[in-house]
Amino acid sequence: MKLMISACLLGVNCKYNGGNNLDARVSALAADKSNRIIPVCPEVMGGLATPRPPAEVRADGRVMTQDGKDVTREYEKGAALALALARKEQPDRVILQSRSPSCGVGMRYDGTFSRTLVPKSGITAALLMENGFRVIDVSALDQLTPAGKG
Numbered sequence: 001m002k003l004m005i006s007a008c009l010l011g012v013n014c015k016y017n018g019g020n021n022l023d024a025r026v027s028a029l030a031a032d033k034s035n036r037i038i039p040v041c042p043e044v045m046g047g048l049a050t051p052r053p054p055a056e057v058r059a060d061g062r063v064m065t066q067d068g069k070d071v072t073r074e075y076e077k078g079a080a081l082a083l084a085l086a087r088k089e090q091p092d093r094v095i096l097q098s099r100s101p102s103c104g105v106g107m108r109y110d111g112t113f114s115r116t117l118v119p120k121s122g123i124t125a126a127l128l129m130e131n132g133f134r135v136i137d138v139s140a141l142d143q144l145t146p147a148g149k150g
Contacts, residue, residue, distance in 0.1 A: 003029060004082075004091040006103050007039040009138055014041040018051035021097050025141045029095075038089050042102040042124040046078025057101045057123065058111030066113050075102060079124040086133050094135040096125050105129075105137035 008015050010030055011022040030037045044050060053065035055075070063075040079102065086094065096103035104122035109115065121129065128135050136143055 001034070001093070002036045002038065002089065002091045004038040004040055004086055004089065004094040004133075005030075006095065006097040006100075006138070007041040007044075008097055009095065010037070010039050012039060012041065014044050014050050016043070016050075016052050016054050021138075023138055023141075026095065026138065038085065038091060040082050040085060042078030042082045043075065044078070045081040046074035046076070048074050048078075054113070055101050056109045056111040056113060057120070062111075063101055063123065064111065075123045078102060079127045082124050083127050083131055086128055086131075091133070094128055094133050095138055095141060096122075096135060098137050098139050100125075105135055105140075107137075 005026060008021040009023045009026040011020050013020050029035050053067050055063050055065045055071050057063050062070055063072045064070055096105055099108055100122050101108055102122045102124040105125045106121055107117045108120055108122045110118045125135055
């Protein structure tokens, strides 16, 4: 199975704080030689540094850092590059990091930095889904069956 996966879930230190979100289930998928893994970090692809100030998507759709810098352009650029890569590679599934302003699937923080979740996807997740890619949140990874039928 061909899988596009948030790089942080594979142990790449690309999170805003310089760390990663290494996930044992994702590591097992990557170790399975029958899978082809395509790592992606839209925030880094969009030109943001690691580490970087935390950012959230506000109600108006702008992506702002906690210190007030507008990074919408970088998030949109990273999403567009992730979409271009997905179109080229045609992954069977895309597995993305929960709650992220880029990668959150179905839930992300509300832009107030109060840890309040809203039922909206991150910039990249939304763009990929709008373009027909099968995107799942890492928290729902159990939906992915070995045969890729989930």
